[in-house]
Amino acid sequence: MSIIDYDPSMLMAILPELLLLGLAMVVLAADVIWRPSQRRFLAWLTAGGMTAILVLALIFSRPDASQGLILGGMLRHDWMAFAFKLLFLFAGAVTALISLDFPGVGERGEYFALLAVATLGMSLMASAADLIMLYLAIETTSIPLYILAGFIKVDDKSTESGIKYFLFGAMASTVMLYGFSLIFGFAGETNLYALAGKLAAGQVSPWVIIGAAVLVLVGLAFKISAVPFHFWAPDVYEGAPTPITAFVSTASKAAGFAVLLRVMLAVFPQVEAEWTAIVAAMAVATMTLGNLIALAQKNIKRLLAYSSIAHAGYAMIGLVAISQLGSASVLFYLIAYVVTNLAAFGVVVLFARAAGSDEIADYAGLSRRSPGLALALMVAILSLAGMPPLAGFVAKVYVFAAAVQTGLVWLAFVGVLNSIIGLYYYLVVLKVVYLYRSEDEDKPIAVPRGAALGLAVCLAAILIIGVLSGPWLDWSLGASAALF
């Protein structure tokens, strides 16, 4: 097919990606044209651009009824992918807002351009339906994130975080690529939705498929920081600029889950029993280890890192359930988790800028220094802990319900036990914030308007998703129907 008889309606499906690329270019141009004093508006430009793209995507690039493969089978334009795209755009916009005036990144055009490119990669990860496309999308997400983690060149911790993320990430994605090469080889096909049929028709030994599935799982487990491929997360989260930590721990993790859902369900139905057993074991290890190590943390970024490892474990329960409710609960869980964790990290960013510290002990007296920030932190932490009526509670309920529905009562039970362990360290943070006193109590914390807007949106989302969960669940169920 030449470019002349090309159907432009297909371009509408990738409109968000095209606009994100345009946004990256505009940001780079503005960085050159604007005077240094104007460059702080780059954050507003990026956040506004991403919000506009979100709205345009909602209007123009909704999937049609067929939800079929487009552009030569490279992408699948279905509701699941679309829901994830909106989530990534939201996370990108909030990340840009909390980067406003952040020292070392807030005035750099490169930073916001790479943020836009990483978001572009994520939204292609969510819709990729071909091994080649998927690998490139994963790398287009990861490589800008490696740079963003090491972005503050004058900060030893940041450069170190960047190189660690790069070395571990490049290795994990290469292991996954090796798995892809085996799958491609034995099926002679790269499209995810044709692979399972070809593998079955070619009578490939199940051992080979299991082996390839394990290799692919290694790469994806790294992206979602599941045990035993979680060890990079605390180091990288602590060292990276905090807005990037927020982005990596939310959007990048959600993108990993988007790929996990699609690939595992579409490519490996023949070895379903085996891979679900592996993922279930990983889910248990991830929840338990994440929560137990989080108990000992003194640094809020490391605490949130281990908590985010534990949350990956909860979300994996929904994947193991292999049902429409299961994948819907994963999507719902990720939406709730992304808005909650962004709010938590937003508070960490603002607090660190005023107090210059990420130690939990220094959060003493926060309720007097800035009641608003303390309230935001409380809502976020309670939602992470899974307290009703917040988003985190409903999300956990659906994930456990999906497990029970498929007869995995023991897995749901482990999840509930873990939520109780988690409650402890979350409440410790709140105790420090609300009950402890400190000498700095008379020093108020300034909250810039941009960051306040980002936080307010996240808090509203936590409440709305928690209280009015019905429509969101229906929407998730509709989206996850596309995977079966």
Add this chain to the structure above:
Amino acid sequence: MIPLSWYLILAAAIFCIGVYGVLARRNAVAILMSIELMLNAVNINLVAFWRYMSPGVISGQAFAVMVFAVAASEAAVGLALIISIYRRRFTVAAEEIDMLKW
């Protein structure tokens, strides 16, 4: 002619040598070289599978071309990060990069 399994086993061996290098070497540049070895093993797999299993479709070669592009960008970004950390600390040994601990 050569059986396909020879290629696949050679690729597996190079891949495992690369894995050993990534896990064992202390120097970040050496780890990067080991990652390049792993990527080459993947490319041997891809091209061998293309030739033996599906020479009629071009996807194996197209996949390999994409791997080249990713390898190039990974090398550029990795070396830039290495130079950045070296400028700060005059060390590129991965084990000495240990400010962040559990």
Add this chain to the structure above:
Amino acid sequence: MTLVQILFLLFGLVTLLASLMVVTSPKLVHAAFWLILALAGVAALFILLEATFLAVVQVVVYIGAIAILIIFAVMLTRRVMHDTGPQVNRSWWVALLVSLVLFGGLVLMLAQVPALAGTPAPLMVDQETLLEDLGRALVDADRYVLPFELASVLLMASMIGAIFVARPPSGSEERSGER
């Protein structure tokens, strides 16, 4: 044993030995030169596999660009060359174990596939047709145009990022760096 098999064994052994030297050589510059030999060996294997275009790309991109870039990085960070010390970390034996187990697993897995012993049919098309097909596939909207364009976005983003990260910090960055 035919001539092609002997050639394969020759190139395969060279590649394998060079790879081993890359991960064991104590001097980084030597490791980088061994890497070039390993990459050249892979290029020779591509020729045996009748993927001549990829062999050329392997030489131009891998040896000509990536390996040279690595040698530059080795030289730019050469101060570490002098501090010798062990080139492997304390848990190198774990690494050895992991890679041996992985290799064993992969070989066992590949042994499950009977079709692998067969030899391929001769290539139906000539190299020009093949190259033309590859070129068209990469810009065909019904095949790989999207990954191809995405690869260009990726290369652009890496370039922007690499230039930024490798450049010495400017004065304003030094000031704003203390968090």
